[in-house]
Amino acid sequence: MHRTLRPFELLEPESIPEALQYLSKCGAKGKVLAGGLDLIQKMRRWQIKQPACLVSIRRIPGLNYIRGGNGRGLRIGPMTSIRALELSPEVKEGFPVLWEAAHQIASIQVKTMGTVIGNLCVATPASDIAPVLYILGAKLRIAGPDGKKTVAIEDFFIPVCQNILEPDQFVTELTIPAIPAGSGAAFMKLAHTKACIARVNAAAMVTMADGVCKQARIALGAVAPTVIRASKTEKLLRGKKLDKALIAEAGELAAKESKPISDLRGSAWYRKEMVAVLVRRALELAAERAK
Numbered sequence: 001m002h003r004t005l006r007p008f009e010l011l012e013p014e015s016i017p018e019a020l021q022y023l024s025k026c027g028a029k030g031k032v033l034a035g036g037l038d039l040i041q042k043m044r045r046w047q048i049k050q051p052a053c054l055v056s057i058r059r060i061p062g063l064n065y066i067r068g069g070n071g072r073g074l075r076i077g078p079m080t081s082i083r084a085l086e087l088s089p090e091v092k093e094g095f096p097v098l099w100e101a102a103h104q105i106a107s108i109q110v111k112t113m114g115t116v117i118g119n120l121c122v123a124t125p126a127s128d129i130a131p132v133l134y135i136l137g138a139k140l141r142i143a144g145p146d147g148k149k150t151v152a153i154e155d156f157f158i159p160v161c162q163n164i165l166e167p168d169q170f171v172t173e174l175t176i177p178a179i180p181a182g183s184g185a186a187f188m189k190l191a192h193t194k195a196c197i198a199r200v201n202a203a204a205m206v207t208m209a210d211g212v213c214k215q216a217r218i219a220l221g222a223v224a225p226t227v228i229r230a231s232k233t234e235k236l237l238r239g240k241k242l243d244k245a246l247i248a249e250a251g252e253l254a255a256k257e258s259k260p261i262s263d264l265r266g267s268a269w270y271r272k273e274m275v276a277v278l279v280r281r282a283l284e285l286a287a288e289r290a291k
């Protein structure tokens with residue numbers, strides 16, 4: 001239900017130190033505003049405690065960037081939209097699995113307003129971007145009153161739909177390391193329509209040497225309180241040839257590792273069945289791409 005927004009103070013810092021000062025001043029009553037797609041909607045629906053002040057990072061120059069690619073890692077700024085990710089040649093050529101995830105997100109409108117880092121800060125287990133970042137080993141740079149720190153993406157989320165950020169901290173950058181040689185990766189999403197969020201999603205990356213899987217990374221979305229790694233399945237694949245039977249077994253094991261709930265998007269039973277299918281397909285494609 002839409003209700004009237006409660007009055008709030010809009011603060012528009014022009015530098016990161018100024019933003020940090022405002023966030024410290026606002027404390028638990030403040031919120032960072034990036035694209036506003038998620039935050040304003042939740043405020044309108046009174047789904048969150050109404051913030052007394054919003055610290056917009058939109059006027060801070062130089063926060064909208066994608067740097068790197070061409071065999072190197074990527075650095076993505078906190079005002080970079082999902083659409084910019086989708087349109088970036090560096091992403092499409094160097095990190096096609098990330099492009100695949102961005103491409104499958106809802107609509108152009110959503111992708112144009114929503115930022116990549118905002119998508120992560122929302123911390124929904126159904127994010128399409130987070131599973132891909134899990135398999136790529138991404139990290140987040142966080143700024144706060146005590147300076148900057150870096151955390152692995154897998155340590156950023158807390159069940160359910162929360163992240164580790166303190167009210168006076170914000171994410172200043174997403175970093176993604178270069179993809180190891182001999183690797184192939186794929187992302188699969190199952191949703192009711194193209195405009196819907198995932199019922200289940202899965203990302204897989206395999207690194208091959210001499211026809212054997214040296215390393216496998218598998219992440220599952222919308223089937224646990226946070227995005228999760230299917231670590232037992234990864235272990236099953238390590239050191240083996242990825243034939244059809246092993247990949248099918250991996251799909252079944254990943255389904256066992258998932259912990260979905262039943263909700264309006266699907267039953268827990270259906271989601272587990274679909275994990276097996278999506279992981280199998282993602283692994284088949286990843287192995288093909290690794291060639």
Ligand SMILES: Cc1cc2nc3c(=O)[nH]c(=O)nc-3n(C[C@H](O)[C@H](O)[C@H](O)COP(=O)(O)OP(=O)(O)OC[C@H]3O[C@@H](n4cnc5c(N)ncnc54)[C@H](O)[C@@H]3O)c2cc1C
Nearest residue numbers: 032034035036037038039106114115118119121127128171
């Ligand atoms: C109709 C619709 C369809 C969608 N479909 C999909 C989909 O298919 N797949 C998918 O993965 N997602 C989907 N989303 C989610 C969408 O990608 C996110 O809502 C969006 O990316 C959030 O980014 P934002 O910049 O608008 O964040 P905001 O709304 O500005 O912020 C969201 C939250 O993150 C915090 N925040 C934002 N940036 C920072 C930062 N730098 N540091 C600290 N905190 C920060 C804010 O304080 C707030 O709590 C959909 C959303 C909508 C509304």
